[in-house]
Amino acid sequence: MREVKLSIVGFGVVGRGVAEVVARKRAEIGERFGLDLRIVAVVDLWGAALASDADGGGLDPRRILDALQKGGAEGLSPRESLEAHGVRVEELQSPDVIQEVEHDVTVEATPTNVDNDGEPGTSHILTALKAGRHVVTSNKGPLALHFNKLMQAAKRADRKIGFEATVGGAMPIISLRDTLAGNEILCIKGILNGTCNYILTRMGEENMPFEHALREAQEMGIAEADPRSDVLGVDTAVKLVILANALLGLDAAYKDVRVTGITEITPEALSLARDNGYVIKLIGEVDRDGKLEVAPKLVPETHPLNVGGTLNAALLKTDLAGEVMVVGRGAGGIEAASAIISDIIRIFKN
Amino acid sequence: MKVSMDIELKDVPGQLVSALIPISELGGNIISVLHHRDRKTQRGTIPVQVVFDVEESKLAALLQRLRERGITVVRVGAERLKEAVFVLLIGHIVRSGVKELINEVDGTGVAEVVELFLSMPAVEEKSAAALKIRAIGKMELERALDIVEGFAARCGILVVRPIEDEL
Ligand SMILES: NC(=O)c1ccc[n+]([C@@H]2O[C@H](COP(=O)([O-])OP(=O)(O)OC[C@H]3O[C@@H](n4cnc5c(N)ncnc54)[C@H](OP(=O)(O)O)[C@@H]3O)[C@@H](O)[C@H]2O)c1
Numbered sequence: 151m152r153e154v155k156l157s158i159v160g161f162g163v164v165g166r167g168v169a170e171v172v173a174r175k176r177a178e179i180g181e182r183f184g185l186d187l188r189i190v191a192v193v194d195l196w197g198a199a200l201a202s203d204a205d206g207g208g209l210d211p212r213r214i215l216d217a218l219q220k221g222g223a224e225g226l227s228p229r230e231s232l233e234a235h236g237v238r239v240e241e242l243q244s245p246d247v248i249q250e251v252e253h254d255v256t257v258e259a260t261p262t263n264v265d266n267d268g269e270p271g272t273s274h275i276l277t278a279l280k281a282g283r284h285v286v287t288s289n290k291g292p293l294a295l296h297f298n299k300l301m302q303a304a305k306r307a308d309r310k311i312g313f314e315a316t317v318g319g320a321m322p323i324i325s326l327r328d329t330l331a332g333n334e335i336l337c338i339k340g341i342l343n344g345t346c347n348y349i350l351t352r353m354g355e356e357n358m359p360f361e362h363a364l365r366e367a368q369e370m371g372i373a374e375a376d377p378r379s380d381v382l383g384v385d386t387a388v389k390l391v392i393l394a395n396a397l398l399g400l401d402a403a404y405k406d407v408r409v410t411g412i413t414e415i416t417p418e419a420l421s422l423a424r425d426n427g428y429v430i431k432l433i434g435e436v437d438r439d440g441k442l443e444v445a446p447k448l449v450p451e452t453h454p455l456n457v458g459g460t461l462n463a464a465l466l467k468t469d470l471a472g473e474v475m476v477v478g479r480g481a482g483g484i485e486a487a488s489a490i491i492s493d494i495i496r497i498f499k500n
Numbered sequence: 501m502k503v504s505m506d507i508e509l510k511d512v513p514g515q516l517v518s519a520l521i522p523i524s525e526l527g528g529n530i531i532s533v534l535h536h537r538d539r540k541t542q543r544g545t546i547p548v549q550v551v552f553d554v555e556e557s558k559l560a561a562l563l564q565r566l567r568e569r570g571i572t573v574v575r576v577g578a579e580r581l582k583e584a585v586f587v588l589l590i591g592h593i594v595r596s597g598v599k600e601l602i603n604e605v606d607g608t609g610v611a612e613v614v615e616l617f618l619s620m621p622a623v624e625e626k627s628a629a630a631l632k633i634r635a636i637g638k639m640e641l642e643r644a645l646d647i648v649e650g651f652a653a654r655c656g657i658l659v660v661r662p663i664e665d666e667l
Contacts, residue, residue: 414591415658415660416590416621416626419619419660422630423660428662445661447660448662449663
């Protein structure tokens with residue numbers, strides 16, 4: 151059995167999802183892959199929880215999650231919650247943990263930021279590679295802004311970066327690079343933002359104005375309090391840049407993408423589309439010639455990209471395999487953790 | 501009737517005018533002339549494609565007159581609007597003068613707005629329009645869409661186009 155020590159940097163929805171999956175699946179992953187996943191550190195803005203000798207080499211993820219849940223219900227902050235339920239919190243910041251706590255894989259799950267050079271994610275990833283850690287991340291900012299720089303840093307350090315979770319959540323797409331090895335990927339068209347897909351689906355179903363559908367999505371926890379990045383198409387564009395670089399080998403940057411969001415779409419437009427056999431979807435599209443576009447598009451009702459609700463989908467055109475389609479859940483802590491765990495397993499299986 | 505005709509001209513000045521005169525004489529309306537200088541035939545002639553509108557009853561006379569002028573007609577056929585596209589517009593469409601847009605597309609002679617549905621929720625609110633455009637070829641359809649995009653950009657209207665390569 152090979153021990154794999156993990157640190158989780160950023161303990162929000164995704165970080166907790168990873169802890170939950172480790173709690174549920176540790177024994178199974180041990181049996182099937184011979185890997186013993188151990189969370190040795192969790193670090194967020196409130197401080198760090200570190201495994202001590204008493205923990206037998208790893209934090210108990212269930213205990214941490216329970217503490218946060220109970221404390222949260224009592225109205226306590228994360229730090230107070232952990233301390234109130236017997237988890238020690240150290241005054242340590244992320245760079246210290248990444249550098250100084252001995253571990254194999256840094257799981258980077260801090261907020262995506264494209265206006266601020268991808269920080270804090272970019273520094274976290276570079277620090278981790280320098281310290282000899284593999285990195286698995288769900289954070290889109292660093293990959294979209296510094297793809298080549300990060301790949302080179304990983305190569306120099308002889309470490310791997312897994313970023314399946316950055317695009318499409320649980321939907322496998324980055325790994326198609328390897329699955330379709332030998333193929334040239336000529337073009338990708340995809341629905342890469344579950345929030346927009348939900349809003350457009352609901353507007354079409356219920357003949358609802360954009361604002362109503364957005365509010366409904368916020369009440370259901372599908373859209374964020376600040377939905378701008380989703381509905382203006384920024385999030386889709388960021389993911390498209392990652393796909394362009396990772397799957398088509400382009401040297402694409404966010405500023406190269408022509409972006410139109412969904413805020414101008416009206417129920418009347420959706421109904422005219424439907425009368426003519428179409429739905430409207432926010433489509434991200436990239437091809438070999440460097441076309442990079444995010445815009446609402448008419449999709450025939452019978453087209454495979456017509457998937458509803460919060461689903462994500464992507465249609466890839468390849469030279470040998472022809473058309474390949476993937477569909478899956480694009481968001482959620484467990485869904486993102488699914489991609490992260492697969493990345494971790496892949497690093498050690500190869 | 502819209503007619504597309506492939507002819508071959510000798511590479512000497514005045515040939516093209518000589519070929520076009522009979523069309524005007526018979527009341528035809530020339531829509532486009534494509535001169536394939538780069539595709540000279542082995543006989544040393546230059547292929548030209550002419551698209552024009554003419555009354556069906558005048559076609560035989562036209563071919564006769566071209567023959568008299570020594571112009572080789574390689575192919576002649578009715579030109580159909582065989583390509584079609586459906587696009588949506590969202591914005592203040594009526595106020596922006598959608599009629600001029602239609603005139604501009606139809607004015608190309610190679611593309612036409614064949615259907616227009618308007619949905620106007622309330623005064624001051626944005627309306628939506630569904631446009632079906634037909635054209636004689638893919639290139640001509642693209643040209644018509646460029647006209648639509650240009651109109652939309654000038655008037656702050658959003659154009660929603662189909663994802664290409666429908667399966
Ligand atoms: N949620 C999903 O479904 C999903 C799916 C795929 C990818 N992603 C991506 O995954 C990342 C995490 O998403 P999430 O939903 O888990 O976000 P989240 O719930 O906001 O969690 C991020 C956590 O990181 C903390 N953090 C901020 N700066 C930090 C720093 N310098 N050091 C350590 N921790 C720091 C945040 O603290 P504060 O809250 O105090 O700022 C927060 O607790 C994002 O980049 C997101 O785009 C999310």
